[in-house]
Amino acid sequence: MADPALDTRTLNRALLARQLLLDRSKSTIPKALEKIGGLQTQYAPSAYIGLWSRLDGFRRPQLTRALEKARVIQATLMRVTIHIVSAADYPLLTEAVRRSRQEWWSRVGKGRTLDQAAYDNVTALIRAALAEGPRPRNELIQVLADNGFAKETWEGVGLWVDMVRVPPSGTWERRRADLYGLADQWVPRTEVTEADALQHLVKRYLGGFGPATVGDISSWAGVPVNTLKPVIERMRLRSFRGTDDSLLIDLPRQPIPAAETTAPVRFLPTWDATLLIHARRTQILPEEYRNQIFSTKNPQSLSPFLVDGAVAGIWKQEGAKVNLKPFAPLPKTARRELEEEAARLARFLA
Secondary structure (H helix, E strand, O other), X not given: OOOOEOOHHHHHHHHHHHOOOOOOEOOXXXXXXXXXXXXXXXXXXXXXXXXXXXXXXXOHHHHHHHHHOOOEEEEEOHHHOEEEEEOOOHHHHHHHHHHHHXXXXXXXXXXXXXXXXXXXXXXXXXXXXXXXXXXXXXXXXXXXXXOOOOHHHHHHHOOOOOEEEOOOOOOOOOOOOOEEEEHHHOOOOOOOOHHHHHHHHXXXXXXXXXXXXXXHHHXXXXXXXXXXHHHHHOOOOEEEEOOOOOXXXXXXXXXXXXXXXXOOOEEXXXXXXXXXXXHHHHOOOOHHHHHHHOEOOEOOOXXXXXXXXXXXXXXXXXXXXXXXXXXXXXXXXXXXXXXXXXXXXXXXXX
16 A cells, blocks of 8 residues: 655644644643754854743743753753754764764764773863863863863864753853753663663654654754664654655654644744754745844844744744734734733743
């Protein structure tokens, strides 16, 4: 039997449902993060805004408390970028991307990489420096300098030493994520094989972004397709065909709402992962607007709003208001809904 075909609009609604953007969820913060595959947080407020759009009744102090109590963890993970994930997911996702991140750094480090013996030395130095508790980034760089390592060495250290960003750094209240601690002082050590960790990573991706291709998973995770394929072949998955006849895989019993499902207006933060290339087939970010969201002139990207499940403009906090800049004229109903949601967002940001 041929695999069922899914059109772009159906894939869009599947993405919105799994990202909790069709209906705000009553899930706890850790469970919500597990459902959506974590949140990308190079800019600390992004996680707060992302959760506000996804969780019913979410308030800023809730995430800060979850970070302080280590129910959720902020660390460098997929694509070597900062993410917030549940404490339960952190060790599995770390193990899943560990080897790929180290191999990637060895290729692109451009003179900043070391041999394994040197990284063993660096690992010992950083672990010793953090043994008695968290320390700021500048102090850790100085530890390396005092032992004869160039400042640039620090850039790859986090791929060999499992470290977390320790609150209050990386929170709404103190946005620079520059205070580091040893992960095993924050999260119980979990013994897991790379194969099991990779399977968990695939489940998290498909649960949050599926149905998708193996290449989509690779792009999101920063793990090569050839590393993922043997893992995926052992999993019980369902399959579909995309509009380009590509093979889409998915977990059983995941939501795929009908194409005509109504999508409410939503506000997304800068760098929300739903907008990145791996989710391109859903057209949540129409291609004609991609350069307006991700631009070399705006290296942090811009914050968009969604109308009918797709980016239709950008928003910006200006004083006590959230102002809207549509990319094209909007229907009156959509404009009214956006203005009401913008007023609610302004109250959240105040």
